[in-house]
Amino acid sequence: MSKNLPTKNPATKSRALGKVTLSDVAALAGVAPMTASRAINQPELVSSVLRERVEKAVQDLGYVPNRAARALASAQSRVIVVLVPSLANAVFTAVLAGVQDALDPCNYQILIGNTRYSDAEEEKLLATYMQSNPDGILLCGLTHSPRVQQMLATSRVPVVSMMDLSSEPGAMSVGFSQEDAGYTITRYLIDKGRKRIGYMAAQLDERTLKRGDGYRKAMEEAGLADPMLELMCPDPSTIALGAELLGRMLANMPGLDAIFCCNDDLAHGAIFQCQRRGIKVPEQLAICGFNDLPASAWMKPSVTTVGTPRYQTGFEAANLLLATIRGNDVPARRIDLGFTLMARESA
Numbered sequence: 001m002s003k004n005l006p007t008k009n010p011a012t013k014s015r016a017l018g019k020v021t022l023s024d025v026a027a028l029a030g031v032a033p034m035t036a037s038r039a040i041n042q043p044e045l046v047s048s049v050l051r052e053r054v055e056k057a058v059q060d061l062g063y064v065p066n067r068a069a070r071a072l073a074s075a076q077s078r079v080i081v082v083l084v085p086s087l088a089n090a091v092f093t094a095v096l097a098g099v100q101d102a103l104d105p106c107n108y109q110i111l112i113g114n115t116r117y118s119d120a121e122e123e124k125l126l127a128t129y130m131q132s133n134p135d136g137i138l139l140c141g142l143t144h145s146p147r148v149q150q151m152l153a154t155s156r157v158p159v160v161s162m163m164d165l166s167s168e169p170g171a172m173s174v175g176f177s178q179e180d181a182g183y184t185i186t187r188y189l190i191d192k193g194r195k196r197i198g199y200m201a202a203q204l205d206e207r208t209l210k211r212g213d214g215y216r217k218a219m220e221e222a223g224l225a226d227p228m229l230e231l232m233c234p235d236p237s238t239i240a241l242g243a244e245l246l247g248r249m250l251a252n253m254p255g256l257d258a259i260f261c262c263n264d265d266l267a268h269g270a271i272f273q274c275q276r277r278g279i280k281v282p283e284q285l286a287i288c289g290f291n292d293l294p295a296s297a298w299m300k301p302s303v304t305t306v307g308t309p310r311y312q313t314g315f316e317a318a319n320l321l322l323a324t325i326r327g328n329d330v331p332a333r334r335i336d337l338g339f340t341l342m343a344r345e346s347a
Contacts, residue, residue, distance in 0.1 A: 020061045029057040041078060043107055080321065081129045082138045083113045083122060085205060091263075091291055091310050092140070095162060098314025099138060106322060108135070117205050117236075119145040126151055136321040138314075142166050142173070143206045158324040160317045163207060165334055172324065174317040174335040178207045181306045181339045182214025185288050186260055188304075188341060190222045194258035194286055198229045200245050200270065201262040202237035208262045211290060215260055229253055237262070242269020243276075257285060258347065264289035264296050267303050271346060286347040292340075301345030309337040 026036035031050060039046040039054035046054075057063070082099055084092040096112065103110060111132060113125035126137075126148055136158045144152075152159055159172065166173040189197050199215045201208050212230070219225040231249050235241055242265060249256060261267040267289030274281050281287055281301055289296060289305040296303035316335055323330050 020063045022063070024061055025054065025057045025063050028061060029053040041107055044105060076135050076325075077133045078107060079109050079111060079132050079134045080136050080138065080318070081111045081113070081126070081132075081134045083115050083125060084140050085115050085117045087112075087114045090293055091308070094310035095140070095314035098311040098316075099318045100314075102315045102318035102322070108322075115140075117203060119148070123147050123151075130155060130157075135325050136160070138162060138317055138321060141206050158321055160321045160324075162313050162317045164210070165336055170333065172320055172330075172333045174320060174337065175313050176308065176337050176339045178210035179214040179217070181290070181308070182211030182260070183218045184214070184339075184341055185290070185304075185306050186215045186218035188343070189258045189260065189286060189288065189347060190218060190224065192258075192286065192347065195224060196226075196229065196253070196255045197224065197258040197260060198231065198249050198253055198256050199260050199262070200231050200242070200249060200266050202233045202235055202241055202245070202266060203262075204232060204234050211262055229256070237265045239265050239269040239272070242266035243273035244269070246270040246273040258282075258287070259285065260288045260290075262290055264291050264293040264303060264305055267305065267346070268295065268299060271299060271301070271303070282345070282347050288347050292342050296342070297344070299346070303342075304344045304347035305342050307340035307342050309339070312337050 022036055023033050026033040029036060031054065035046065035050060036054050036057075039051045040058065043051050080103055082096065084095060086092050100110060111129050111134065113129060115122040115125060123145055130151060134157055137152070138160050140162050142161050142164050161171065161173040163175040164173065164178055165175055186197060197219065199212055201212055212232075216225060231245055233241065233245060242261060245266065246259070246269065249259065259270060261270060267287050270287050271281055274285060274287070279285055287303070289303045290308075291310075292305045292307035296305050316337065320330065320333075320335065
């Protein structure tokens with residue numbers, strides 16, 4: 001007596017025979033392998049109906065694309081490398097969000113690396129990620145070690161710099177002038193009648209140093225420049241450090257009536273320390289920050305700061321990179337997104 005055996009569906013059959021292939025996906029979706037490949041790798045070129053059929057087949061079969069084989073066949077890896085100096089800093093998480101939103105619709109994979117503000121770490125990460133034959137690279141900042149510059153030059157992979165603006169011919173960059181932003185907020189304090197304006201800086205990465213350049217330019221123009229008004233600390237920036245550095249500045253800089261902090265973390269800590277010491281902000285001491293983190297508007301007093309286009313920087317940089325990879329005409333290789341002075345209670 002024969003038994004009615006259950007009929008295996010294509011998904012079960014494919015799994016039983018071994019690794020699921022693109023042809024299996026195409027057969028289950030009822031499309032040609034070329035169409036299935038396009039739906040997976042370039043979904044924007046396929047109708048929504050076909051894309052949904054292919055996506056369902058991929059899910060049913062548990063298909064995992066062979067990116068190495070695809071890269072050999074197409075000379076494209078569909079991989080973008082993104083290196084940022086910190087994954088804990090809200091500034092760079094916003095940049096990454098913009099990058100991801102720009103790349104996701106195009107089905108690119110993102111290799112994210114945290115350089116920890118270290119040239120050696122950036123070199124190590126880039127050397128490792130270059131083995132994936134990336135189609136493009138997004139980097140924070142303009143200053144890199146000789147080894148990184150050599151790797152980028154010899155690879156000929158398109159590179160877009162984020163958070164600052166390059167003056168190098170042919171270089172692609174998206175962001176704003178850090179120096180101009182530092183100048184603008186210092187000038188704001190000067191115009192408010194402040195005379196003894198300190199600069200509190202931590203981490204001392206290239207962006208912090210350029211903000212300091214802007215500070216000095218404004219102070220020199222006003223005849224107020226004094227190197228003794230600057231406190232430059234290489235330690236990682238934190239709220240606690242801001243409180244500590246305020247104590248040092250008050251002890252070593254008599255008559256201080258304003259402080260430009262290189263970021264909002266330090267400004268928050270400085271304001272908290274003033275409150276502990278009974279120093280009125282801004283009546284006795286004006287305090288400004290940089291980056292306009294979400295908490296800055298809700299502090300008491302709220303923080304005067306510089307609003308920076310972090311999400312937009314990531315989004316526009318990724319789109320500029322995509323246009324370059326596709327060989328499209330790029331109207332501008334240097335995209336200045338500007339910044340905004342957020343005048344609030346602390347100054």
